[in-house]
Amino acid sequence: MEELYCQGCGALIQSEDKEKPGYTPKSSLKREHILCQRCFRLKHYNDIQDVSITDDDFLKMVSNIRNRNGLIVHVIDVFDVNGSLIKSLPRIIGDNPIILVGNKVDLLPKSANKHQLTNWLRTMANDAALKVKDVFLISSTKGHGLDDLTQQIEKLRNGQDVYIVGTTNVGKSTFINRLINQSVGEKDVITTSYFPGTTLGFIEIPLDDTTSMIDTPGIVNDDQMAHYVSKHDLKIITPNKEVKPRGYQLNEKQTLFFGGLARLDFLRGEKQSFVCYFSNRLSIHRTKMEKADELYEKHLGDLLSPPDDKTLELLPEFTSSTFRIQNEQTDIVFPGLGWVSVKGEDVTVVAHSPKGVAVSLRKSLL
Ligand SMILES: Nc1nc2c(ncn2[C@@H]2O[C@H](COP(=O)(O)OP(=O)(O)OP(=O)(O)O)[C@@H](O)[C@H]2O)c(=O)[nH]1
Ligand SMILES: [Mg+2]
Numbered sequence: 001m002e003e004l005y006c007q008g009c010g011a012l013i014q015s016e017d018k019e020k021p022g023y024t025p026k027s028s029l030k031r032e033h034i035l036c037q038r039c040f041r042l043k044h045y046n047d048i049q050d051v052s053i054t055d056d057d058f059l060k061m062v063s064n065i066r067n068r069n070g071l072i073v074h075v076i077d078v079f080d081v082n083g084s085l086i087k088s089l090p091r092i093i094g095d096n097p098i099i100l101v102g103n104k105v106d107l108l109p110k111s112a113n114k115h116q117l118t119n120w121l122r123t124m125a126n127d128a129a130l131k132v133k134d135v136f137l138i139s140s141t142k143g144h145g146l147d148d149l150t151q152q153i154e155k156l157r158n159g160q161d162v163y164i165v166g167t168t169n170v171g172k173s174t175f176i177n178r179l180i181n182q183s184v185g186e187k188d189v190i191t192t193s194y195f196p197g198t199t200l201g202f203i204e205i206p207l208d209d210t211t212s213m214i215d216t217p218g219i220v221n222d223d224q225m226a227h228y229v230s231k232h233d234l235k236i237i238t239p240n241k242e243v244k245p246r247g248y249q250l251n252e253k254q255t256l257f258f259g260g261l262a263r264l265d266f267l268r269g270e271k272q273s274f275v276c277y278f279s280n281r282l283s284i285h286r287t288k289m290e291k292a293d294e295l296y297e298k299h300l301g302d303l304l305s306p307p308d309d310k311t312l313e314l315l316p317e318f319t320s321s322t323f324r325i326q327n328e329q330t331d332i333v334f335p336g337l338g339w340v341s342v343k344g345e346d347v348t349v350v351a352h353s354p355k356g357v358a359v360s361l362r363k364s365l366l
Contacts (some may be wrong), residue, residue, distance in 0.1 A: 008039030008191035010201030070161035133345030166216025225336030230310035278338035
């Protein structure tokens with residue numbers, strides 16, 4: 001019998017085990033385009049079914065690219081660069097050439113300077129010792145920047161296959177859907193969702209008679225906040241439109257809570273502005289540092305929410321790190337949540353985040 005693959009997620013179609021990827025009832029196998037039950041439910045009910053594939057299985061699958069030839073398009077999420085840039089990419093894709101693509105630019109404030117941002121991404125790639133041929137900024141949902149990128153892909157691929165690679169949820173499948181939509185008019189061919197781990201196998205979209213563009217499953221980065229929150233809370237912390245910067249003039253010994261998922265204490269320094277870039281739906285709460293512990297203990301889950309009850313079960317305890325920032329506009333990054341930008345004329349802050357989601361500093365993005 002011919003092997004069939006789900007058009008939405010790339011899983012091998014089977015009719016034996018409902019719990020395993022690719023399950024499709026026998027009655028649906030006669031259709032021209034086969035969609036597995038999980039994709040069907042995701043598309044029509046936005047309901048995700050967990051599958052029995054481990055992070056390691058995904059990594060192994062994608063690492064097959066090492067033994068193939070093609071152009072690698074490494075898609076990252078500009079709202080979560082630290083969480084989505086894969087530093088170990090060469091181990092996964094061998095010495096194939098790489099184009100770096102910052103997706104979801106529509107989430108950044110319109111005032112963001114695109115040229116500067118592109119250079120900034122190039123620096124981040126350099127710092128991570130990733131050699132990239134070119135850098136692009138796009139929005140797959142809005143369609144921004146796609147023409148320049150596709151032209152460059154065509155030029156650099158040298159008649160070979162193109163692999164779309166990245167951490168989960170950066171928008172790889174949405175990007176390909178956009179291209180399919182532009183070329184043949186069909187919409188939402190590949191399954192996409194705001195849950196991590198949507199694509200389960202390689203999905204080949206023909207570019208010509210002999211070569212394809214290949215969607216791949218997302219590489220899982222354990223540091224990502226997404227693994228510690230409920231589906232409900234994931235929706236709240238994931239921005240879905242342009243993020244409005246929220247500025248706070250803080251005196252030392254004041255604290256900001258980001259829901260109850262992270263906390264920033266302004267320990268020492270002159271009064272100054274802290275500009276916060278988080279999903280507009282995530283509430284920020286200001287308080288005095290001396291009252292912060294009590295507030296957290298009493299109001300985690302209500303005033304300070306998310307976490308909801310489900311997230312509370314998953315969420316590791318807070319750990320804290322102290323940072324001293326001098327003389328440079330700096331972002332304090334809470335991976336997968338957002339960041340706080342400070343001018344940093346000698347500022348000491350203490351950042352609290354769930355254990356495993358490590359806070360870091362970077363030169364300001366905006
Ligand atoms: N705001 C915004 N959201 C986007 C963009 N591209 C994708 N998304 C959203 O990001 C989420 C993940 O998109 P997918 O295309 O499923 O991501 P993926 O990289 O294929 O994810 P996996 O298959 O899990 O690895 C969805 O909710 C998309 O709507 C974009 O350009 N802007
Ligand atoms: Mg996908």
